[in-house]
Amino acid sequence: MKEIKVFILNGFLGSGKTTLLKKMLNNFEEQKVAIIMNEFGKHDVDGILIADESINLKTVHNGSIFCSCKSDKFVEAMLILIKEEPDVIIVESSGLANPATMPKILETVKKLAGDQLSLAGSIGIFDATNIYKLIQTAYMTKQQIATSSVIILNKIDLATEEQIEKSIKAITEYNDMVPIIKASFCDLPFEVLDRHLRETNFLKNKRPVNQHTLGIQNILIDLPDKVNKEKLMAWLDTFKDEIYRLKGFFKDEASNQYLVEVINEQIIIQQKDIKTEDFLIVFAPPSSDFKNKIISRAKEVLDINIVLK
């Protein structure tokens, strides 16, 4: 089965998503491209794209692609486009889209059409003149920032230095790991974008914005006085890909104190010369199954009954 790369373009109306889309099309000249558009904007793209018969365009109207009552149309659009065997599918989502629902949607598509899709990355395009305001009002902007593989801070030609600074500060508050590329008219070499993009996993790798407001659950785990370090790592390994982040302290059987973190599916353990209580804090998706899962795995792997709070 041919691999199809999927790019997601996130950003508010007018931020420059369609401008970037047009530039990306230039870079994919040798490839077969399909597009899913999810917003009525001020720019009429259809006319421009229709002129290029090699591009297959599907539009999903009235509501964010990632809303539950619209995801069927997105899935339908994907299934139709996949049949045409494109090399690339670009999804231009609406400004109010919650990208955290994307994995579930893609999973549905995969179940119905086979495992052809490869998420090449999520590109956030934000307007330097107003993103620092929108973050405070349009809630999903935070999630879009948090799940972006790379961010284009656009319209810097129209923004003051103060606005640019506020925008960068606001963005890094919700994603301090994302590369931010400043641009006007999304004018940047595609190889720069390409270098920064990686397969995005929306439910992993990203710093949670606010555990109570994104539906993230915050689990506090009390650990016994001493645990076997290798067994602890083995236990963390069983769920490291299902959580946003983990941090805490433990002592091994020789009473050495350690700091443990799980970031981007990596388990990091550092010995520390401090005295502290032993506990873990886990930031995980709001699944009621998850707690049961880690309790049972602790029993199997660590051979202890952990207490969750």
Add this chain to the structure above:
Amino acid sequence: MSKQLLFDAFRHKEVDRAPWVPFAGVHAGKLLNYTAKEVLQDENKLLESLLEVNKLYVPDGQPVLFDLQVEAEIFGCELHWAEDVPPSVKTHPLADTKEIPCKCLIPSEDDGRLPMILNVMRQMKEKVGDTTALYGLVCGPFTLASHLRGSNIFMDMFDDPDYVLDLVNFCMEVNKAFAKYYVEAGMDVIAVVDPLVSQISSDHFNEFLSQSCTELFAYIKELGAFSSFFVCGDATRNIEVMCQTKPDNISVDENINLLEAYKITKDYNIVIGGNIPLTTIMLHGTQQDNMKYVIDLIDEVDTGKNLIISPGCDMPYDIPIENTIAVAQAVTNTERTREIIKNYEVTETDIHVELPDYTKLNKPFIEAFTLDSATCAACTYMMDAANRAKDTYKDQIDIIEYKFTLKENIARCKKMGVKHLPSMYINGELKFSSIIPSKEELNSIIDSLL
């Protein structure tokens, strides 16, 4: 169907089972092959479709129209119409101006599609109002404000919060007017559907919406109706502030964990409703997936009160009818459905089922595959059709029912490749799947085989 059950649930009484409310908006059209555009614009087609929903899905409550663009259209928003989804708003009359519309512009009952909608409401009340609670839906004040102003509203919240507050308050007055029209037309529940609530923080909800929504729900109560607050998307952070506006019910979609939401709403003695996934389960799942999902949901959340089972939101047009039938069965006959699932999961391969030799039949042979005609309405109708044919043709035909409640019948379904229930096979060929044949249709097929 039990309107009283739904009313009891709204009154926070203990009930024998959670009420079932299918949000069949444009999907209602699918039952009679009408497009979304037809059922949202044509009075007769809408009424026919709603009655078919009532017949096949046996709801305790059902909406009359699920279209959040009715108000926007009256205010001059251009709509983009489609064949299988509700319309979408293309233009925003306040996009380039910060006017607050005059209260004199609040629509009357004669504006836009209101006359059509109110006529259908009255007729539904007359025809099914004794057995089924009827929902009138209004586009919530924040979403309506965004229809009028466009996405500029998110900048306005930062740059000019007073303006947003005034606009939202105006929209709330529109909601009150619509609520009054709908209640006078016989609606039992007024649902305030505000998807954009999932787009704002709790602080902004309190700043811009709390007061309006509280006033609106109090008004609906004064009108003598129940109120429902619908939200789409992940609005988990806003469930508590929504509760504080005192609706009778909050309805959520699959982006919110229903159990977690229930833990909040129960403290406010508010009914929680939801939230069967629309795409992964209702649209693309099997009947067994749908039954199992509902059973698991009931097992997880149902404590005997303050719960309504419904799809997460407006049902996609193309949801297989049999899937909704399966959901209805699971909600209204949970224990029986539990047995069906159990049998389905453990049906042994060594149950030997003998299929007739369809090439050597003496007479036309009707085989009706049902979930259970005793409890599933659609299945009852399918069997009625078969029984009527038997009354007409007597010994000239044979009929039989295979209920999915029996293991050997499950084995037969698997052997024959029966995918959906209820289905009618004649001489081994699938003729009707979920759709109940008319007398003429069925007789015509039988005649051709005699």
